[in-house]
Amino acid sequence: MSAAIRLANIGTVLVVTKEELAESNTAYAQGGIAVAMGGDEDVRLHLEDTIAAGDGLVNREAAQVLVEQGSQRVEELLEWGTAFDREGGTAAGALLRTREGAHSLSRILHANGDATGREIAVSLLRHVRGIENIELMEWATTVDLLVEDGRVVGVSLLDGEGGLTTVLARAVLLASGGAGQIYSDTTNPAVATGDGIAMAYRAGAAVSDMEFYQFHPTAFSMAGAPRFLMSEALRGEGAWLVNARGERFMERYHPLLELAPRDVVARAITREGMDGEVYLDMRHVVGDLFARFPGISKFLTKYRLELGRDLIPVRPAAHYLMGGVKTDVHGRTSLPGLFAAGEVACTGVHGANRLASNSLLEGLVFGALAAEAMEGEQLGVGSGELVVGVVAPRGEVATGEVATERWIAELRDLMWKDAGLLRDHNGLERARRGLDALAITMPRGLFRRGVEARNLHVVAGLIVAAALGREESRGAHYRNDFPEHDAVGLHSVMVRGELRFMA
Numbered sequence: 001m002s003a004a005i006r007l008a009n010i011g012t013v014l015v016v017t018k019e020e021l022a023e024s025n026t027a028y029a030q031g032g033i034a035v036a037m038g039g040d041e042d043v044r045l046h047l048e049d050t051i052a053a054g055d056g057l058v059n060r061e062a063a064q065v066l067v068e069q070g071s072q073r074v075e076e077l078l079e080w081g082t083a084f085d086r087e088g089g090t091a092a093g094a095l096l097r098t099r100e101g102a103h104s105l106s107r108i109l110h111a112n113g114d115a116t117g118r119e120i121a122v123s124l125l126r127h128v129r130g131i132e133n134i135e136l137m138e139w140a141t142t143v144d145l146l147v148e149d150g151r152v153v154g155v156s157l158l159d160g161e162g163g164l165t166t167v168l169a170r171a172v173l174l175a176s177g178g179a180g181q182i183y184s185d186t187t188n189p190a191v192a193t194g195d196g197i198a199m200a201y202r203a204g205a206a207v208s209d210m211e212f213y214q215f216h217p218t219a220f221s222m223a224g225a226p227r228f229l230m231s232e233a234l235r236g237e238g239a240w241l242v243n244a245r246g247e248r249f250m251e252r253y254h255p256l257l258e259l260a261p262r263d264v265v266a267r268a269i270t271r272e273g274m275d276g277e278v279y280l281d282m283r284h285v286v287g288d289l290f291a292r293f294p295g296i297s298k299f300l301t302k303y304r305l306e307l308g309r310d311l312i313p314v315r316p317a318a319h320y321l322m323g324g325v326k327t328d329v330h331g332r333t334s335l336p337g338l339f340a341a342g343e344v345a346c347t348g349v350h351g352a353n354r355l356a357s358n359s360l361l362e363g364l365v366f367g368a369l370a371a372e373a374m375e376g377e378q379l380g381v382g383s384g385e386l387v388v389g390v391v392a393p394r395g396e397v398a399t400g401e402v403a404t405e406r407w408i409a410e411l412r413d414l415m416w417k418d419a420g421l422l423r424d425h426n427g428l429e430r431a432r433r434g435l436d437a438l439a440i441t442m443p444r445g446l447f448r449r450g451v452e453a454r455n456l457h458v459v460a461g462l463i464v465a466a467a468l469g470r471e472e473s474r475g476a477h478y479r480n481d482f483p484e485h486d487a488v489g490l491h492s493v494m495v496r497g498e499l500r501f502m503a
Ligand SMILES: Cc1cc2nc3c(=O)[nH]c(=O)nc-3n(C[C@H](O)[C@H](O)[C@H](O)COP(=O)(O)OP(=O)(O)OC[C@H]3O[C@@H](n4cnc5c(N)ncnc54)[C@H](O)[C@@H]3O)c2cc1C
Pocket: 016, 017, 018, 019, 020, 021, 022, 023, 024, 025, 026, 027, 028, 029, 030, 031, 032, 033, 034, 116, 117, 140, 141, 142, 143, 175, 176, 177, 178, 187, 188, 189, 191, 192, 193, 195, 196, 229, 319, 320, 341, 342, 343, 344, 356, 357, 358, 359, 360, 361, 363
């Protein structure tokens, strides 16, 4: 949406989303948006924190652009009516800021307590709906990129009725978000199946850093309950982590205790969790926790739990993909005509580990820059007008719904067990063989879940290959068999897809 608003100044923009436009990782973001709005020193510290969290692999240029241009993008949001929380709860009050893991100071703006992403998505959507040149196509799934003479000229997609359609465009921007659905345990919504990465890879674009998947340390952990996120802001506001014996254990793992980098906290919880549940404890925190965390509090009420009164059971879940379609800071991929921004892209801004709350900012900043680049390119496919034509679906026999869901569940389980938070050579090899076996029974047919299944398989394969290749531990990628850094590890693993189409 950040890109579409700008592109609408130069032509017609079609925004395609799999469900309603607001249904996205963005809408689920709770904790907030990190931004340096206090001048040079503030910007410098934000840059330092981003680089430190990324564990040696942050692309400095991208990080600099993010922290420097962030404040302009957030000012713009304020102009468009995004209501961040303010002192005294009035529009005249100063913006409230909180702190999360690995941030050296409180710089995270939030909205409606713990519903920052929804507020940003809704205010952007309100703005987008008022722009005539932007056409929205909801409940449609893009299937593949159309490539002609080495240039991306459009996409094929399944429309709301399940028909296959092609859309020609002067340029295509992938803004399809993450891929948490690769894993059985994830904080991500159902739409996050890595489609953009799989499409780009199939079309021959370079994909990078796929071994770096961030696992959020504290997703709700109760049998039968969703892995609802217990925001890092809870720890920012003083929550402790305690094990089944009631001991506060983070001092054994990191000097920053509960606010240590996410990968350290996630591994600590996994280790402590081998002897029973791990809990968030806010019983010592004073203040109105219901008012500060209304969304989380309402969720917990369903399970008869309350933040300041009860221990809240938590365990890690797949959360954010640092890798993705390789781009420069202007969203240019290795394929002419194809751009990417947001979680689907890999500018290198997060290196091996994303600093908490940097990704909402990433979408705003790099979405805007990608739009500028798309505008500046001489893109000449026909008249450049939007052309929509229907092609007949291929006549293959589709795999049934139940079999497809079973197949997807198997893939997600094997990725969680053998290519998840803690990895080693044997497990990753098992995952690779498991994916090879699943390739034989791959769901067939042109329907959304079938397309997603095949995309999940591509993305899972890329993660396993990259994780096998990196024989060291760095950032979010932890190898039990190579627990240390290796100097050779200071470069990214990049793969380039081959041109082939989904059958
Ligand atoms: C529970 C949770 C909490 C988070 N908290 C924070 C936080 O506090 N701060 C922060 O900075 N970040 C947070 N994050 C991360 C952040 O929300 C995401 O990284 C970011 O919002 C991604 O934005 P995006 O625009 O790249 O993708 P999304 O917001 O995920 O949007 C992707 C869109 O692409 C569409 N799409 C995908 N595939 C297709 C297809 N094949 N065809 C058509 N449409 C498609 C989807 O339907 C969706 O609309 C959180 C994430 C989660 C899940």
